[in-house]
Amino acid sequence: MSEKSPLMNRRLFVGGGIVLAVATLYMGAVGRGALKACGEVRGNAELPPDVQPLIQIGKAHLKDLARKGEPAMLNDVFLDARVLNSDDIVGAVQRRLLALDRESQDEFERGETVIVDGWVLAKSEARFCAALALRAERYNPLIA
Amino acid sequence: MDHSEGGRSTLEFDLCIIGAGPAGITIAREFANANVRVCLLDAGGLTIEREVKDLSRAEDVGRLPGSEDRHRVRAFGGSSNHWGGHCAPLEPDDFEKLDWIHHSGWPHGFDELRPFHVRAHDVLGLGEFDYDPESVGAKLGYKTFPFDPTKIKSTVSRYNRVRFAPTYGDELNNAPNIKVILHADVSDIQLEEAASDKVAHVLVKTIAGNEFHVAAKCFVVSSGAMENARILLMSNQQRPAGLGNHSDLVGRFYQEHLWHSSGCIVPRTERPDLKFYFNEWPLGDIGVRAHIAMPANMVRELRIPKYRSEISAVSVAFRTAEAIQLGVTMSDVVALISDPVGLGTVLACRSESIPTAYLLMNHVEQIPNPDSRVTLSNQKDAFGRPQPRLNWQLSRLDHEGVVRSQRAIAQEVGRSGFGRVRIELGEDDDTFLQRAFGVGHQMGTTRMDNDPALGVTDGNAKVHHTDNLYVAGSSLFPRCGWPNPTLTIVATSIRLADHLKTQFRADGLL
Ligand SMILES: Cc1cc2nc3c(=O)[nH]c(=O)nc-3n(C[C@H](O)[C@H](O)[C@H](O)COP(=O)(O)OP(=O)(O)OC[C@H]3O[C@@H](n4cnc5c(N)ncnc54)[C@H](O)[C@@H]3O)c2cc1C
Numbered sequence: 019m020s021e022k023s024p025l026m027n028r029r030l031f032v033g034g035g036i037v038l039a040v041a042t043l044y045m046g047a048v049g050r051g052a053l054k055a056c057g058e059v060r061g062n063a064e065l066p067p068d069v070q071p072l073i074q075i076g077k078a079h080l081k082d083l084a085r086k087g088e089p090a091m092l093n094d095v096f097l098d099a100r101v102l103n104s105d106d107i108v109g110a111v112q113r114r115l116l117a118l119d120r121e122s123q124d125e126f127e128r129g130e131t132v133i134v135d136g137w138v139l140a141k142s143e144a145r146f147c148a149a150l151a152l153r154a155e156r157y158n159p160l161i162a
Numbered sequence: 163m164d165h166s167e168g169g170r171s172t173l174e175f176d177l178c179i180i181g182a183g184p185a186g187i188t189i190a191r192e193f194a195n196a197n198v199r200v201c202l203l204d205a206g207g208l209t210i211e212r213e214v215k216d217l218s219r220a221e222d223v224g225r226l227p228g229s230e231d232r233h234r235v236r237a238f239g240g241s242s243n244h245w246g247g248h249c250a251p252l253e254p255d256d257f258e259k260l261d262w263i264h265h266s267g268w269p270h271g272f273d274e275l276r277p278f279h280v281r282a283h284d285v286l287g288l289g290e291f292d293y294d295p296e297s298v299g300a301k302l303g304y305k306t307f308p309f310d311p312t313k314i315k316s317t318v319s320r321y322n323r324v325r326f327a328p329t330y331g332d333e334l335n336n337a338p339n340i341k342v343i344l345h346a347d348v349s350d351i352q353l354e355e356a357a358s359d360k361v362a363h364v365l366v367k368t369i370a371g372n373e374f375h376v377a378a379k380c381f382v383v384s385s386g387a388m389e390n391a392r393i394l395l396m397s398n399q400q401r402p403a404g405l406g407n408h409s410d411l412v413g414r415f416y417q418e419h420l421w422h423s424s425g426c427i428v429p430r431t432e433r434p435d436l437k438f439y440f441n442e443w444p445l446g447d448i449g450v451r452a453h454i455a456m457p458a459n460m461v462r463e464l465r466i467p468k469y470r471s472e473i474s475a476v477s478v479a480f481r482t483a484e485a486i487q488l489g490v491t492m493s494d495v496v497a498l499i500s501d502p503v504g505l506g507t508v509l510a511c512r513s514e515s516i517p518t519a520y521l522l523m524n525h526v527e528q529i530p531n532p533d534s535r536v537t538l539s540n541q542k543d544a545f546g547r548p549q550p551r552l553n554w555q556l557s558r559l560d561h562e563g564v565v566r567s568q569r570a571i572a573q574e575v576g577r578s579g580f581g582r583v584r585i586e587l588g589e590d591d592d593t594f595l596q597r598a599f600g601v602g603h604q605m606g607t608t609r610m611d612n613d614p615a616l617g618v619t620d621g622n623a624k625v626h627h628t629d630n631l632y633v634a635g636s637s638l639f640p641r642c643g644w645p646n647p648t649l650t651i652v653a654t655s656i657r658l659a660d661h662l663k664t665q666f667r668a669d670g671l672l
Contacts, residue, residue: 071493072494074491078489078490123579126576129573131573131576136490136585136586137584137585138569138573138576138582138583138584139498139576140576
């Protein structure tokens with residue numbers, strides 16, 4: 019992992035002593051720089067508007083992470099956003115959802131869950147939705 | 163033989179029962195046509211009368227002041243005149259002493275009460291003693307939740323709204339050895355003398371202004387958990403702290419079942435086959451319905467009070483009282499957990515179907531809390547007697563138990579692939595305290611313990627430091643579990659009647 023890896027992002031956030039609102043993080047220089055370093059903002063296909071429910075969960079999760087000051091988990095979200103680095107965004111979402119189904123059941127088994135606005139979700143579910151929310155915000159501000 | 167003393171007449175019986183609700187009526191019936199003279203006194207008449215009802219008024223100073231007033235019926239038949247008929251027996255671990263619940267543990271175990279629960283079933287007309295959700299569900303063709311039973315179990319309740327007054331009134335009236343006296347309000351229980359442990363008679367007042375005594379060999383106080391405590395505390399002429407109050411325990415450990423909504427389960431797909439949980443369904447002459455509960459192993463693991471939840475199916479359009487703060491709706495979650503084979507499913511789910519959520523309506527045990535108590539108020543009723551003063555209090559563990567249960571349910575619902583759960587409980591105690599209310603199941607004010615330092619009554623329901631004074635009803639319960647109390651009230655009353663029969667036999671009366 020290079021110096022510009024998510025680990026560095028984590029240091030940046032923690033070192034900064036604050037966790038800014040997610041939108042600011044992402045749209046601001048630090049966030050965007052970090053994502054670029056991970057190679058995550060290449061694709062430019064638009065998300066179909068029907069993933070809005072997932073984006074809703076994602077946005078709520080991002081807000082929670084920012085409020086609770088959990089930069090480590092934010093970085094995981096950025097990492098997850100990689101799967102959306104595709105022109106075939108529908109296919110990417112489908113593939114990820116399919117994998118999530120199995121993953122999330124295992125995570126529930128292990129107790130690896132998060133609470134988003136009261137909803138108890140598997141960590142990777144919430145993370146994936148958050149990645150979608152970031153993606154939507156970047157490429158389709160109307161949806162976000 | 164009746165006689166007059168000090169201007170007051172005295173009626174003489176072998177057994178005097180104070181209060182004709184399910185407990186008192188059950189005990190009286192056990193002696194119907196036997197060679198024992200029974201007097202059954204009730205403060206009320208055959209209908210609810212305002213003047214009589216006012217004699218039950220309490221000074222309600224604890225949580226939810228004012229709510230208690232609705233619950234008690236001062237009329238022949240007691241609160242069975244408006245109860246829901248919802249019945250289930252206590253479970254084995256309800257009787258155990260648990261290290262995380264202070265003051266837990268009954269003086270006897272589940273097995274001791276089992277035959278009496280079975281006999282109580284007959285009294286309540288509940289049919290076969292079958293509480294196995296699979297077997298009852300199979301009779302109706304309904305399924306149970308596909309959860310691991312060591313994580314979330316299903317329970318079954320049986321419903322029969324027996325009104326004790328119309329159901330058993332004639333039987334009591336026709337029994338030659340039983341005298342039912344209505345509008346007979348017991349105001350004092352008097353010992354033979356201050357140093358004696360033997361109750362001689364009770365003082366009865368009527369709204370017409372009459373007073374008389376009832377003398378008996380044995381007395382049973384069966385006036386409901388609030389009034390049982392009040393009567394023992396009011397009987398303080400010879401023992402200033404009141405009867406049974408040697409350890410300052412009369413009125414303490416007042417418990418209710420806590421009722422509140424805690425969130426919802428959103429299934430991955432519609433499950434009409436689960437309707438066993440959503441309503442009472444007719445089975446012969448009674449109703450049956452399934453609920454979910456924490457199994458004993460989880461209760462131990464999570465160190466919580468006993469937990470049960472009823473389930474109501476609601477449409478996704480339903481919004482619970484607590485605002486959804488970050489805007490994630492049920493549709494959003496359904497979209498996430500629907501069959502993820504293609505995005506098309508997400509779309510269909512969003513646009514076409516009306517997903518259902520299963521609202522969790524908790525009905526949980528309140529743990530015994532010595533500060534939750536009934537005392538005597540400075541305010542007086544029409545007879546000049548102190549009103550009961552209720553200070554109902556919850557404990558931190560009451561809240562935590564529900565939070566931990568919700569998380570465990572959410573975990574299993576996700577693990578089993580059934581769906582997801584939204585928890586709508588504040589992390590803080592305050593939100594919970596504001597939202598949890600009681601359901602008229604008043605319990606725990608004369609707790610049983612064979613040690614007089616720890617109980618008002620012993621394992622046979624006899625008031626400690628008395629020879630012939632007993633208590634019946636849910637005030638005896640050291641812990642209440644989640645089951646609605648009346649089946650156990652009737653069971654413990656039959657057990658007490660059996661014990662009294664043994665006493666009467668020993669005295670050559672039976
Ligand atoms: C709205 C509601 C719904 C309920 N639903 C259910 C349910 O579905 N399932 C369930 O298990 N339980 C239910 N209950 C609780 C149930 O009604 C009680 O547990 C049960 O009635 C208690 O029986 P009891 O005989 O101990 O006392 P009570 O029913 O309270 O009877 C006490 C009797 O004592 C008399 N009395 C009081 N003071 C005196 C006095 N000083 N002298 C003489 N007589 C006196 C009263 O007039 C009354 O008749 C419900 C309660 C309410 C309020």
